[in-house]
Amino acid sequence: MRLALSRIHFPVTTLGPGRRIGIWFQGCSIRCEGCISRDTWRFREGDVMPDDVVQRLAPWLDECDGVTISGGEPFDQAAALFELLKRIKAHKSTANVLVYSGYGLARLDAYQELRTGLIDTLITDPYVRDADQTKNLRGSDNQQLHCLTELGEAVFARCERHLSDADKNLDVMFDDDGTVWLAGIPRKGDMTLLAALLRENGHVAHITEAPRLV
Template sequence: MTRLALSRLHFPVTTLGPGRRVGVWFQGCSIRCPGCVSLDTWSAKEPDTDCAAVLAAIQPFANQADGLTVSGGEPFDQVDALHALLVGWRGAHSGSVLVYSGYPLERLQPLLARFDGLIDALVTDPLQLQVPQTLPLRGSDNQRLTLLTASGRAAFAHLDVPQPNAAPALDVMFDDETGTVFFAGVPRRGDMKRLASLLLRAGHQAATTEDKSASACR
């Protein structure tokens, strides 16, 4: 059975694609864009989770979901695990599939034939802080949304036009065991730093997982 290095799962995610979505985050990223807010997913670890176990974990709520969003980390650093996960999803669910990657689209093109019919929409290219951020689902406007299926075009085409006045929302996720709070979505530049400052001023302990080598964030 194919194994993957998993960061976390969550449902529902409403900020990374249309509708209520299952979110799967892979652990490990070789790209490491300056300013990324998911620095906690950069470090690699041994693949320690069966893809079958991931599919079993999301099964109880997958039938309530409008789709699956896979992010990270870098999913294409674990290409076999990504393929196995999407094959399993497609075998049981009709919801759309959105995958995030920091690789340029041109680098992924040789792999996409293997994923034919498995990915409806693909966000590619590295975050670039010097580029404006007006497009939905993206941290910088150089990142491309490629629609690979008819279902992808129907579900995501409206998200490929600038929305300069739209304020991206963030889903909030709580870990009851550790007290950790996770956010899912694409914040505006500096949002996470401002949030941490507000919490500190209110007397709370706060730290974010953004890359501190850059002044803005994804």
């Protein structure tokens, strides 16, 4: 069982409470208009084993508060997702796990694994570009937060609230090749504005936001 991953980073502080490991899956069949992660849409063969991912995460797992899995669409690789989560929980059962999905809970509820404690909190439903954007941890207000475990309730119930100014942050991360990544949930138009400002100042800047279709 191999996974197709886009990237992993630590620490991520904008996708759930505390210092978190961020894992982005590669491949998404939902393809929301205005998605800021269009680079994660393309499917490719899985090329990394869950054991190898956990080995790479091990030093971070020891010091993280939780793990956030996003994408891409994690449930488009559901079997591999659950294999990875089993290993993460076996390594550190106290790490709270948040998974983002563009599918609704009615569809995801068919997975028995949602009742086994592997996922503490789910944020479901697709990004809707024209919806309001007032809720913590969500890109559009139609998205729903579901606490599935006691740990999820303890950590994430307080995230069921409106955005505050303190929430309007992005993490900045640097790869070895000098690539700069931003993680978090930008406000609408922020990425376009940032790219324009960087280009004005002589930098190379690409955004991965999906264009408006109509």
